[in-house]
Amino acid sequence: MAQTSISTEKLRRLLLRLPYECLGLDLSGVGRSKFVKTVLKHLWQLIRNPNSAVNHRKRAQIILITLAFSVATASSGVIYGLYKVVSNLRTTAFTQKPAMRRTRSQIMLDNGARVMYVPYEENADNKKRVLIRPRNDDRYEHDKFLFKYFGKNNTSQLFYSKFLSQLSIIYRILVPKFTDRNSFLIAIQIFFLVMRTWLSLFVARLDGQIVKDIISGKGRKFLVDLLCWFLIAFPASYTNSAIKFLQRKLSLNFRINLTRYIHDMYLDKRLAFYKLTFDNQASSSVIANIDNSITNDVTKFCDAICSVFANIAKPVIDLVFFSVYLRDNLGTFGIVGIFVNYFITGFILKRWTPPLGKLVSKRSAAEGDYYNYHLNLINNTEEIAFYHGTKVERTKVNALYDYLMDQMLLVDRVKVNYNILEDYVLKYTWSALGYVFASIPIVITTYTTGVNNKEINMREFIVNKRLMLSLADAGSRLMHSIKDIAQLTGYTNRIFTLLAVLHRVHSTEFNYGSTVDETELKVGGDSSQNNEIVRGTVQKSFNGIRFENIDVIIPSKYGKEGTKLINKLKFQIPPVLTLDNANSDSQVNISQKLVSQGPGSSMLILGPNGSGKTSIQRIIAEIWPIYNKNGLLSVPGGSDLFCLPQKAYFIQGGTFRDQLIYPMSADTFFDMGHRDKELVHILGEVKLDYLLKRGKGWQYLDAVAEWKDVLSGGERQRMNFARIMFHKPRFVVLDESTNAISAEMEDYLFNLLKRYRFNFITISQRPSLIKYHDLALEIAGDETWRLQDLGTDEAITSIEKEIETLQEKLENVNVWEDERAALTRKLAHV
Template sequence: MDILKQRATCLRLPKRNSQSLQVYLPLLLRHLWTLINSSEVRGPHKKRAQYVFVSLVLSSLTVLSGTAYATYRLVQRLHQLYNRVNELRKPSAVLRRSRSQTQLASGARIMHVPDTDFTNGIDTHKSIMSQLQRVKQKRRIFIKPANMDKYEHDSFIFKSVGQKNAEHSHLFYSKFFNQMSSLLSILIPTVFDKNSVLLGLQVGFLVLRTWLSLFIARLDGQIVRDIIAGQPKRFLFDLLIWFMIALPASYTNSAIRLLQRKMSLNFRINLTRYIHDIYLDKRQVYYKLLFDVKNTSSVLKNIDNSITNDVTRFCDATCSVFANIAKPVIDLVFFSFYLRDNLGSLGVAGIFINYFVSGYVLRSYTPPLGKLSSASSAADGDYYNYHLNLINNNEEIAFYHGTDVERTKVNGLYDTLMERIMDISNKKFKYTIIEDYILKYTWSGLGYVFAAIPIVMTGGSPGNGGNASSEQVNMRDFIVNKRLMLSLADAGSRLMHSIKDISQLTGYTDRVFTLISALHRVHSNKFEFGGDRKYITDDAGSVTVSSMKRSHSLSKPPVGEDLIRGTIQRNFNGVRFENIDVIIPSVKAIKGIKLIHKLTFQIPSVIQPDSSTTNSIQDLGSMSNISTPLMSGPGSSLLILGSNSCGKSSIQRIIAEIWPIYNKKGLLSKPAEKDLVCIPQKPYFTKSGTLRDQLIYPMSPDQFFDSGYKDALLVYILKEVKLEYLLKRAPGWSYLDQHDDWRDVLSGGEKQRINFARILFHRPKFVVLDEATNAISVDMEDYLFQLLKTYNFNFMTISQRPSLIKYHDVLLEISAEDKSWHLQTLGTDEAIVTIDSEMSELDTKLREVKSWETERDELKKRLEVI
């Protein structure tokens, strides 16, 4: 006790202003540390010193970390306020544009997104903030370039794992672990990744929370002992420690939830970025997925729902399952070691035997939540997609008065969705009854039994030869053991609950894995459009792999037996088809539906790489003289004429490389990507974009301004296509910045003229027009084709209207009956004879008009008599 008196004497400091808390607190901590390490101090004094020391250290760290973070945020916001005030003081132009993103040479991007945290975080300086609200707050975000090597490497991993089929997708099957291990390489790409740090911090806080729970349990027993012993000073002292330790305990619980949420968001960012880089790649995976017949699940049918909802659910479920498993496991380890000293090894073994028996029983009654969750997600996607289809086609449905039919279909999909959701609830009902009875009540009752074993075995009560001190000790041990047993039971129950969560996680994992596997399969350079190798034929039509002896699912086809054997020549100064069979992509591959046989044509008819006659005017972008474009010789033009479903639009699909060339002798020669524009039948308009965005599509606004283009060029182009009246809807040229749903604002003819405006803006050497003027009046159609000739474009027109012959040099007629084609040069004797024969047929019909009118009058007289 001498050391206690000496330390107490040292702690009696005179009351001066200089002896503040910052001097007293370190001295107190050194005193407590000396008491803890001293061999002379034993019993309750040493334990209380430990309690006080731990409570002070943890509370001080919590306060310091919170203060440091608050100071950092305050300095950051003041710095932002200072920069914004300086921006307001600087003179600026009336019109100033800032780029929303910057594309670097490495492929990385720097994006500037709105930052609302600054304006929401400060309430003072209202006069300054009222000015700052007029300034767009931007936050700079750096996005790394896409790592295509990793995507190519991962394609083999997903393909290998996908081939290992399993009947069920539960925890104890390898399919779940294989799928999860493949996805973890995306969620946590490297050991030093930010998500690895967050994962390590979460584990550290989980261990700290378990240790704090053990510390609080012992402190709880000490407080109960103080109450029973009637020691108010010790009770108040322990209560003070209780409130001190509550601060780091609360901080720890909040930190675990925050880290779990941040890790889930980071997982979602990594996974979504990974999917977007493949799905929205230049290989046009978003379109070619239509031909991936190897996977008929609802994941690809409702891919929009899979990319948004399934990815979010998977990330949330992954982080939740990790926390729900890690915390109980850590509790079981810590509490078991502590309870072994009080209950003995046999008691701890009995506890774990109880857990294993309970787990076996609950496992046998666990419903297949993975399949049920997957089915519910599929029904949710169907219901969502049908509403989306209803929104996109609302006008057409209103014209047809199809409300009753659509209501029936929507109600049917909704009933299916509710049935799937109720099925999950019904399957959980019996399981929840057994689960609550075992986990809440049976385990709690057994907890009382195990906690009372030491007291019953020792018989330490006053009536049995004990004393008041032993009774207090037994009460304290019972309280501590009871609290730990209840915590242990709670840990076991959470661990059992996590089995149910894992069952749901398997459903989300399977859907996300299926999605990424399909994306890799379609993204591959060897994607075969869902073709089956048993239909491979040679050029003569004989089957080379036809018998059942060889599987149609060979992983590597023999040399020379690829499904797609055509050749594509790029950077050609024209468009050339040589012996191409136009075939609809299907599982039959080359044996599929053939629309055109051995198609061969070329535009221009004579290729002169160095000749200016094959080039359209490319000088509008220089803005030197946009009103008088230079003439550099006429361009070539081809009209593809035929009836419906004869394969006209399929030619454009082959030129755009979204349809394959199956036959070996088929050759497609096409210009570079920047020199070719394909205009589809249905004009496309970006969602909620400006009018400028529609005119320059697919160029982005940032590229437009970075390249030095001005709005004056767009105004000139609008005048060229007779759409300058659109600018009069707003003062000046501000209508170019108007955001609207242009698909509904513009008429059919205006949409098609916007397509011609895009052609004038991008100035490609070759243009493919598919029914590009079927909604335009005859006079405007004549003007637009003359405009193409004025600017010397080489263009191909796909149509079923013979009246367009006069605007073209070459005619390609396609017959749907015998899959044949006929190519002729307009202006030749053959073409003139063809036109003369058509004119003579029309003259013959006109001469018969009078006889038809006489027959009509006779029929009217007969009707009057009747």
């Protein structure tokens, strides 16, 4: 028991002695209540008093920095804990009120903003509310003037104006305003970079002091300085982790801003994703593999720009801090020699730097080609299997893979000689010069005084050597950043090309890649006329579909001089427009207009392949331009027009309900008051209600599958008719929408459209569909066309001729049956 008391007393004396040895603070007689206040007050006085002992002041700084980081970490943990508690309480409160909960994912507000409820953690009931601000269309129209063309020379020079100009424009998207959160993250990152350099100075001084304590045999001071080493290790480790986290966080924020900016232009009502195929100026592989550009290139660019920023900011800060400190030890001559060495090294490395920007751009293009071809294989597996085209596909894939490997190895091969030169200069030459510069003050002091103080010289040499190595490391990272910037130029050029093309296609003045008028303008044409490449007029909210003198021309670089499919096309559905009052069409709201009191009007477009039938639908959908200036297209507005393509589209990974209501989202479906019983009724109307038996009744509507593979060709086409029944548009355009459906079902579906009085235009090659339509538009294939009313004598004569042709074929049935019987007998004797 007495031995324990003695040990406790020794420990108490040691703890009281430690502050005195470390800070010169005598705590004897200080009560427990005033202990912390006395220590903090003494630490503050040591830092502010320039006459205090150097060792005590340094240790006080280390202790205060450690305390500050500890308090900041603890405070952050407490605040985050309180936030989690409040969030859980709010979640629990909402859970107790089922009427307050929202089961769908998002809400569209009146101002265009969206409120999304994102599930988090393992519990699906926990949802985080995220507000997405409305997009500003004016911004994209304004920004298109910034993305001007800087020339075709894709150079990777460090300070080339093209690279800096492109980067400065893209930076406005990454950091849209000074008060943006990314500005705050950049400021915090710079703070931690400065803090890491400052802590490196502390570590360098402490390192020299520990070596001095060991050589002089001062064990007590050694233990005290070693304790300070462990104290300074916490803020140093915290700072390094914070820098890495902020760099990653900043990269993700940059990626979010850039991706949303691209998506807003690429996927909007102007259909930029479709019109990109007509932009002849976008011959770059960036647009050919735009999926790879939006996903991989954006990610690599954001990672590269954040990495380059950290790799440049940290060395620059180190160079400033270490140079100021070393100037007192090495003198002006030593610092000048160091920076002369840096400039010479930078010149040599810059001269021998390979064109990494161009090589990286080619490698990204090769990756996109290889990725896209595999995507093509996935989308066409069945067709390739039917053709047994494995050998051809394998040859093509291997060729693309070999080219990709060549591009990747080419980047590594050109780095070999550069890396040899870089390692020799930065690692070995700079280390040798570091020893030379670090020994200068010791040699000069010993030579001038004739006294060699080993302890002091050893301490100064250790400090100078450590700072010289840190300075050399900063310089080498700055030289390494030249290579990183060269790679960044490649990514920047690809991203800038992507944004420039999207702005060009997204513009209301997009000319579908036409360059003819620009050529005429250079020759000396009238600029007021030559700039109007697309001159047709589109009238919205019309009470029908009307073509007036429209030349159907395939969009190309030749513009109106391109391939013409149909000349001066003119028709109108319905043929006669009637209103419920005497007001003009422009004065009456579309909801007040009536088509007719009888059944809806219909027209059949017939013609051979390549004659321009589907092109008429593309013009109606406004995805093809009207080149001739006297051409007029009048179409209904909003949801009154529904165009069905030849191949029915199905959302990847969507529910069966999503397929039925496309292009409406499930959130909008429920927000508008629709119910699943409507969909069940529609499935019964198009004879698809048997699909519900595959699941547990209506739960099949929530089933998720690859529906384009689950449903047969006929079922997919009937899904298109189900979409018509759900959306109830006044006008429908169907392009070969029944070619995979049996004759009985085809008859039923067309009569269904007529029963519900839809106005529809059918594009087909089968004259047998004439009986379901009122008008027939025949495309001859030589730019000519003929429109006829199927109730006229001429149309009746044409139908009678078709009937006579069918009767002649029926008369040969007996002959064909005799031939079949003869072939059967021959087969039996074999």
